[in-house]
Amino acid sequence: MSWKDKIENGIFKITTGDGKSYTPLWKQGDSSKDYNTAAFNFINLEGTLIDRKKPQSSKYPLTFWFQGEDNIEQAEAFLKSADDPRAWEVAHPLYGTINGQPLGIERNDVDMNVTKISVDFWESITVDYPDDEISVRDRIQSKALNVQALGIKSYSNFQPKTADIGTIKLVAAQTQGLFSKIAGMNKVDYQNAYNEASNSADNLISKQAVAISKQQTLFALPSTFENTVSRKLKAYNAALVLIPDLIISKNDKYLYETQGSTAIAGACQCAVTPLEGDYITRTQIEAAVDTIVEMYNEYLVNLDANHVSQYSIEKAWNPNALLQAQLNDLVIDAIGNLQVLAFEAKQERIVYTEKDSNLILLVHRYIGLDTEDKNLDNFRKINSIKNDELFLIPKGRKIKYFA
Numbered sequence: 001m002s003w004k005d006k007i008e009n010g011i012f013k014i015t016t017g018d019g020k021s022y023t024p025l026w027k028q029g030d031s032s033k034d035y036n037t038a039a040f041n042f043i044n045l046e047g048t049l050i051d052r053k054k055p056q057s058s059k060y061p062l063t064f065w066f067q068g069e070d071n072i073e074q075a076e077a078f079l080k081s082a083d084d085p086r087a088w089e090v091a092h093p094l095y096g097t098i099n100g101q102p103l104g105i106e107r108n109d110v111d112m113n114v115t116k117i118s119v120d121f122w123e124s125i126t127v128d129y130p131d132d133e134i135s136v137r138d139r140i141q142s143k144a145l146n147v148q149a150l151g152i153k154s155y156s157n158f159q160p161k162t163a164d165i166g167t168i169k170l171v172a173a174q175t176q177g178l179f180s181k182i183a184g185m186n187k188v189d190y191q192n193a194y195n196e197a198s199n200s201a202d203n204l205i206s207k208q209a210v211a212i213s214k215q216q217t218l219f220a221l222p223s224t225f226e227n228t229v230s231r232k233l234k235a236y237n238a239a240l241v242l243i244p245d246l247i248i249s250k251n252d253k254y255l256y257e258t259q260g261s262t263a264i265a266g267a268c269q270c271a272v273t274p275l276e277g278d279y280i281t282r283t284q285i286e287a288a289v290d291t292i293v294e295m296y297n298e299y300l301v302n303l304d305a306n307h308v309s310q311y312s313i314e315k316a317w318n319p320n321a322l323l324q325a326q327l328n329d330l331v332i333d334a335i336g337n338l339q340v341l342a343f344e345a346k347q348e349r350i351v352y353t354e355k356d357s358n359l360i361l362l363v364h365r366y367i368g369l370d371t372e373d374k375n376l377d378n379f380r381k382i383n384s385i386k387n388d389e390l391f392l393i394p395k396g397r398k399i400k401y402f403a
Contacts, residue, residue, distance in 0.1 A: 012064065012093055014078075017086025022078050024064040024117070026093070059103070059286075062119040062204060075107060075115040083099060083403060090121065098122045103282045104348030118350075122286055124339035136337045140272045143330040144223075144265035147323065148216050153256035154320040155212040160204050164251050168201045170216055171243060171259060173176060178239050179222045182232060186225050193217050219262040223269035229278045232361035233291040236267040240295055244302050253306045253317050260299045261327045267292050281402055283343040291334050296331050346402040353397045359390055366401045 003047035066074035076128040084104060090098050100123040176194040184192045193214075200207070200214040219239065224231055242261045243256050273289045279285050303324075308315045353362070363369055363379045370376075379385075382400050385393070393399075 008397060011091055013091040014062075014064075015091075016081035016087055017084035017088060017091040018077070018081050018156065020077075020081045022074075022081070024074070026064045028370060035220045047102055048127050053324075055315055058096065058098075058123040060090075060092070060121045060123070062092075062121050063116075064117055066115045066117070067113060069113065070116070071115045072109070072114055075109075075117065078117070079107065079349075080104070082347065087124070088121070098123050102347050103283065103286055104350065106327070106350035108352050109354060122282070122339075124342065130398070136272050140330065140334055140337075143326065144220070144269050147261050147265040147327050147330055148220060150320065150323040150326055151216060151261050152165060152209050152213055154323050155254050155258040156209050157320075158251055160207070160208055160251060163202050163249070164255070165201050167246055167248075167252055167255060168204060168211065168215060169198055170246060171255065172201065172218055174219045174242050175239050177243075177256055178235050179218070179225075180224070182225060182227045184226055184233055184300050186221070186344065190218075190221055193221055195200075212255075216262045219259060219266050220269075223266040223273070225270075228277070229274045230284070232270045232387075235268055235289060236263050237291055237295050239263055240299065247306065248304075250315060255314070257303065257319055257323070260302070262308055264295050264299060264327060265330060267295055268330055271338060272334055279341065279345055282342045282345045282349060282350060285338055289338050290334060291330070292331060349401050349403050351399050351401075353395050353399060355395050357393045359385055359393065362393065362399060366399070367403075 011023065013021055013023045015021045043275075061104040065071075066078070070075075082102060087099050087101055090100075093100065098121070100121055103120040103122050106118040108118075151265075172194060176190070178199075179196075180187060180190055197218050200211045204211040219236075223233060225232060240260055243259055247253060247256050271292060277286075303319045306317060307319070308317045351366075359376065359380060360369070363376050367379060369374050379401065383398075389397075
C-alpha cells in the first residue's frame, strides 16, 4: 500500500488507558510528506552488544478532530479518558500501531461544530521492566557499581606511560570544574575527591587500578548531590562531551571508554533518584530520558570511531565487550523505568478560552482553588497572566495547565 493509500484509506484509532476507543477525523497535516521519509527508531529491549542498538524515545505529533453536533461531548469524553494514566494504543495510517502516552494535549474549539485536538505522543515501554522485587534505585546503583568495576578492569589492560598522567589530570580538572558548580553542600567532599584523584594520577605507573578508581569517583559522586536532576544531567552531558577532544593515543581510548561509561552510569543513577518536584510532568521525565539517550548514543559513536582493526597490531583497539554489555543493560533498565514512572506524572493540557473569563474562574475550572492560593499563583505563573488580565482574560486566550 502506497503512502497516499495509507493516508486516504487508513484507519486512525486511539484506545486510551481506560479501554475506550475513539476514531476521530484525521487527515494529513502540513508536514505529512516528511513522515514518509523520516526514520523512526524504537526502543528495543532485546538489543545486544553485537547489534549496538541505540535506545531512542520517539515522539509523534498527532492532530485530529471531533466534529458534528456532539463534537463538544466527544471531546469531553476523550479528555476524560485521557486522564487515565495507563498507556494508549494508537493505530495510525502512517506509523502503524504504536503504544505510549501523551506528553501534552491541546484543545481548540474555535471553529463551529469542530473540536481540534493536538497531542505530543511519546512512544514508550508499557510494562514494568524488569519485573522484580528489588527497588529501581537499588538495582540501578548495583548495575552502576558493576559498570565502574568493569571499567577499572578494562583500563588495567595496558601498560601506562608517563604521558598518560597528564591526560588523566587534565580530564580530572575539567570534570571538577564542571561538577563543583552544582556541588552545593557537597563542595568540600567533592574538592577532597578531586585532590585524591589528582594525587593518585602521579602514581599511575605503579598503581594503575587505584588511579583510575579515584578518577571514576569524580564522575560517580555528582549523582548523589542534592541538586535537581536536570542540572546534574546537564553537567554529566557536558563532562562527557569534553573527553573525546583529549583522545590522541591508544591508551587515551581506554580512558575514554572507562570514564565515559562511568559518566553514563552516574547519569542513570541521578535520573532514578529525583528530588521532590523534579518529575511533576511527563515532559520533565522525557527530557531526562532524552539526555541519557543522547549521551549514550554519542558515546557509542565515539567508540566506533576509535575502533582499530586487529590487522593493525600496534594500533588495534576494541571496546571491552563485557563492559559495554553491562552498560547497555544499565541504560535500557534506567530508561525503561523512567518511562514507566512517566505514567504517574502529569500531562500538559492546553485549551483556549471559549468566552471572556477571569483568573479565579479558570483556576477553579481546571485545577481547583486551595486555601493557601498556591494553585492560583502557580496557574498565573504558568500562563504569564499579568495585572491587566487578572479580572478579564479574553476569549481565545491560550491557557496551559497540568492534569
